[in-house]
Amino acid sequence: MSSIDAATGRSPEPGDGVIRAVEALRRLLGPRLSTTMAERTQHSRGEGLPDVGMPDAIARPQTTDEVAAILRLCHEHRVPVVAFGAGTSLEGQVAAIRGGISVDLTGLDRVIDISADAMDCRVEAGVTRKRLNEELRHLGLFFPVDPGADATIGGMAGTRASGTNAVRYGTMRESVLGLTVVTPDGTIVRTGTRARKSAAGLDLTALYVGSEGTLGIVTEIQLRLQPIPEAILAAVCSFRDLTGAVSTAVAALQSGLRMARIELLDEVQMDACIAYSKLDYPRGPALFLEFHGSKTGVREDAETFGVLAADYGGGTLIRATETESRNRLWKARHDAYHAVMALAPGKANMGTDACVPISALVDCLLETKADVEASGLVAPIVGHVGDGNFHLGILFDPNDDQERLTADALARRVGLRAIAFGGTCSGEHGIGIHKLDQMETQHGPALDLMRRIKVALDPEGIMNPGKLIPDA
Amino acid sequence: MSSIDAATGRSPEPGDGVIRAVEALRRLLGPRLSTTMAERTQHSRGEGLPDVGMPDAIARPQTTDEVAAILRLCHEHRVPVVAFGAGTSLEGQVAAIRGGISVDLTGLDRVIDISADAMDCRVEAGVTRKRLNEELRHLGLFFPVDPGADATIGGMAGTRASGTNAVRYGTMRESVLGLTVVTPDGTIVRTGTRARKSAAGLDLTALYVGSEGTLGIVTEIQLRLQPIPEAILAAVCSFRDLTGAVSTAVAALQSGLRMARIELLDEVQMDACIAYSKLDYPRGPALFLEFHGSKTGVREDAETFGVLAADYGGGTLIRATETESRNRLWKARHDAYHAVMALAPGKANMGTDACVPISALVDCLLETKADVEASGLVAPIVGHVGDGNFHLGILFDPNDDQERLTADALARRVGLRAIAFGGTCSGEHGIGIHKLDQMETQHGPALDLMRRIKVALDPEGIMNPGKLIPDA
Structure with a gap:
């Protein structure tokens, strides 16, 4: 090797x-x-x-x-x-x-089967999520996991991807019903079933989802699908400060309000988005929201949310219900990365992926923002706050070794802080090679169990070596 | 040994x-x-x-x-x-x-920690779900997984339990955030985190949930909790035939209607319940329902459901919103087992646990009912139809060897039929020793992967030997 x-x-x-x-x-x-x-x-x-x-x-x-x-x-x-x-x-x-x-x-790009009645489908690993959703639309169904990029379903299963809709529809962990996997010695196995649940044996499906190609190659995925809701209402709510925005999100979750999306943009990110996408939204941190349900249901949800937000210094909800106006609103969110890059041409962007219990989110974010300030770097924050997951986009000069080291150290502290708050160094991007050094802190003695499973299922160590599980 | x-x-x-x-x-x-x-x-x-x-x-x-x-x-x-x-x-x-x-x-019966803010808790394995819910009530939270029995949380994790609320809130697979596990050699490991999602390494939590004590002993469980909804509306809807009842359930799921419970009782089971619980519900198969949400939301949901049901021959919804009337309604469902036993004193009851894609539910149920009739046995059906899961209660004389064999064969065919329909021989009860003989048909070559994991994590084979994974 x-x-x-x-x-x-x-x-x-x-x-x-x-x-x-x-x-x-x-x-x-x-x-x-x-x-x-x-x-x-x-x-x-x-x-x-x-x-x-x-x-x-x-x-x-x-x-x-x-x-x-x-x-x-x-x-x-x-x-x-x-x-x-x-x-x-x-x-x-x-x-x-x-x-x-x-x-x-x-x-491997075939959509093998779609069952509108079962609300599931089977696709080959190379099908991308956008293409799948195009094929589903006329059936009134959609595949909700949306990590932003037009990733393949196989890749999304491999990294246990999630994204903006996970607060309501779950991540790949909840969306994958079963897999076809080729094991390192070339055996073809099927895991899971088409039933919505099963208590028949070890959960191999969950074991392969998020295994980043270290145990075998996923070639087919059976996915749960969701009905396209009767009504969708999107909204933006601006806040005086980050604490108010996050506290509103937490209170909304605690009240049982069903949000399909609840995305945080901090004031640095909002400034960048306002400039880049020429928005007329107020400055300051904001929550981007989406409600799915019946026409009256989403209106009621938005009103309930507005009342909650007002308690924490939130402004009036800017709403969008028609497809075009919703798309405009979400385009600003989706362009967040480009808006940040436009802040500082020539810089590179180092992403982080902390995810903490929602009760720890305010403290973790405030500590992180203080840490960013002390580092001297610029690092806007976007977050899937309904899951407790947030990303820094740490800007650094790729030709400046010292700045890269500063950025590396900041990113590492973000992961370790999330672990210290009872959370994880990776909410949805996975480990790969970049977070290998946090796995021992993250898992302790459980890491040895992962190693044993790796050896049991890939005894020659040929599957994506050097990733996910650090060498002992 | x-x-x-x-x-x-x-x-x-x-x-x-x-x-x-x-x-x-x-x-x-x-x-x-x-x-x-x-x-x-x-x-x-x-x-x-x-x-x-x-x-x-x-x-x-x-x-x-x-x-x-x-x-x-x-x-x-x-x-x-x-x-x-x-x-x-x-x-x-x-x-x-x-x-x-x-x-x-x-x-091990301590509730170690409850966080109302994070909506999670950590309990020792011996805490029962009813006791946990008693401790949660004053916080406005509940633990939704309800298998009927007052099982321990550790046991529920071990068998990947679910029950009546799973259609909305998921099973133990979705409810367990992390575990403390003692491995066979006495090492204490912690899996998972308190974050709502994580993409940091192999999903050991999911591997232990449902492993039926064959890989180690779970001693602590971190659980996601849910807010007690503002309003709860329960209802019963009777149908002319089983097909109408099941088709209504499937259509409701496809429409995106959010039901917290949707339980099927076939006409044999309803007759038994009406007699046992002295109900004045109409005869014939019925759906028992529950909606969770806002006051207006649950009313709207029930109305939407009623319109759907009418298309499939459903009668008027009998509703219950007050706690006492809801409890009365659900008591009849919970007493289903006792109602069946009262049908034939002295008989034993063999449960089955098939779970199929919801698109296959009507066909699978009709084939199963024909099979029951041909067997000459009495076997009422209750089902968590929102998940595609249904149970037969096959009545047989425990002192009649021939009748036991007939019941065994019927139960076995129910599991194999579920597998043939793309589902599972066990939706929620697990494998134990009774369904070992269906594991090869259920999993094929994937069974070998389970054996390898078992050997990797329990090399001496001391953990609950003879269960879950058949010997090679």
């Missing part, structure tokens, strides 16, 4: 095993096995920080059986395997840091 | 390992280690079929540290360990079929 060169981020010359595996894969896949520098470079990284790990070759299977054949060959030759989808992961999950084969699953 | 005697259901004379373990445990626990026949008999079985497995001794720890010490000793002496809570499991999970130590966790 080759290993990464820390100086260049490139794997060294391929060993005999890789050479033999590539030859065998070429016989299997013909032109769908590529070793061009362009393809290797494209598959060397995801989004987020530019951490590169060059695969030795890219395999482009079109069926589960081909994935199984690829894994059998890689297993035989002890060659690392990295699953690759849309390349939108943020924590270095797809970088081939120990070389080997990047298995590009975008050729 | 001793094994069960098929003829007597009793384990043979204890081996040297058991004798030495019991001596060591007596030194550790004093009078909280018992070998009396009364205690052993009481811990030899749960509810459901009278399958007995006598433990050699009962250990009554009071802390997680004591559980760890017990497991270290049992591990050292290679003695089977069975966790025991309220003894309400239905599939033989607590029977000590290979002898060994029954670890009675009812002494």
